[in-house]
Amino acid sequence: EAQVTQNPRYLITVTGKKLTVTCSQNMNHEYMSWYRQDPGLGLRQIYYSMNVEVTDKGDVPEGYKVSRKEKRNFPLILESPSPNQTSLYFCASSQQGWTEAFFGQGTRLTVV
Amino acid sequence: EDQVTQSPEALRLQEGESSSLNCSYTVSGLRGLFWYRQDPGKGPEFLFTLYSAGEEKEKERLKATLTKKESFLHITAPKPEDSATYLCAVHPYNTDKLIFGTGTRLQVFP
Numbered sequence: 133e134a135q136v137t138q139n140p141r142y143l144i145t146v147t148g149k150k151l152t153v154t155c156s157q158n159m160n161h162e163y164m165s166w167y168r169q170d171p172g173l174g175l176r177q178i179y180y181s182m183n184v185e186v187t188d189k190g191d192v193p194e195g196y197k198v199s200r201k202e203k204r205n206f207p208l209i210l211e212s213p214s215p216n217q218t219s220l221y222f223c224a225s226s227q228q229g230w231t232e233a234f235f236g237q238g239t240r241l242t243v244v
Numbered sequence: 245e246d247q248v249t250q251s252p253e254a255l256r257l258q259e260g261e262s263s264s265l266n267c268s269y270t271v272s273g274l275r276g277l278f279w280y281r282q283d284p285g286k287g288p289e290f291l292f293t294l295y296s297a298g299e300e301k302e303k304e305r306l307k308a309t310l311t312k313k314e315s316f317l318h319i320t321a322p323k324p325e326d327s328a329t330y331l332c333a334v335h336p337y338n339t340d341k342l343i344f345g346t347g348t349r350l351q352v353f354p
Contacts, residue, residue, distance in 0.1 A: 163340075174344050174345060177341055177343070180340060180341065188340065190342075191341065224287075229276060229335060231276055232293065233290060234290070236287055
């Protein structure tokens with residue numbers, strides 16, 4: 133079954149404690165991306181990747197890091213989380229140019 | 245600045261009452277416009293891709309159209325299971341970013 137898998141689904145952490153949210157896709161897609169979704173602001177792109185070792189900033193990259201060492205994985209790293217990073221995060225992948233993108237089931241992160 | 249605006253924010257329809265959702269966009273050039281459906285607590289689900297003005301796509305009760313400044317998602321004779329948030333996104337020509345609107349929350353009552 134074609135899918136994008138994010139882990140964990142729910143996470144509560146404390147300010148400053150480094151964390152990683154994993155994202156894996158099984159469709160051999162070129163494009164992968166991370167978004168955060170906040171009430172009233174919609175989905176905003178954090179980082180995206182067009183291929184292995186190729187990443188670029190989206191609209192809200194501050195406080196986040198990503199890496200794309202393998203085609204299937206695109207982890208999101210928060211080196212020093214802050215409360216304003218409390219949000220619902222989605223990972224997505226698509227073969228090319230964002231058409232027919234598949235989204236993961238989401239990770240709800242709370243930073244206290 | 246590239247921008248996507250969706251209206252209305254929320255829409256309540258009676259079952260069978262057709263209507264349209266609007267997505268207006270401002271980009272330097274359009275590589276693609278996408279419609280997604282999002283159910284509560286889930287990730288967005290792809291519906292349509294439109295590439296050029298005049299293009300139309302249909303799927304069951306949904307029909308998406310595109311002009312040079314906006315896209316419409318027409319819902320014909322909606323059913324309660326069509327209740328969801330509908331998201332519009334654009335892929336501008338000069339970047340690989342994907343820009344989403346804030347969505348239209350649709351509720352269809354029996």
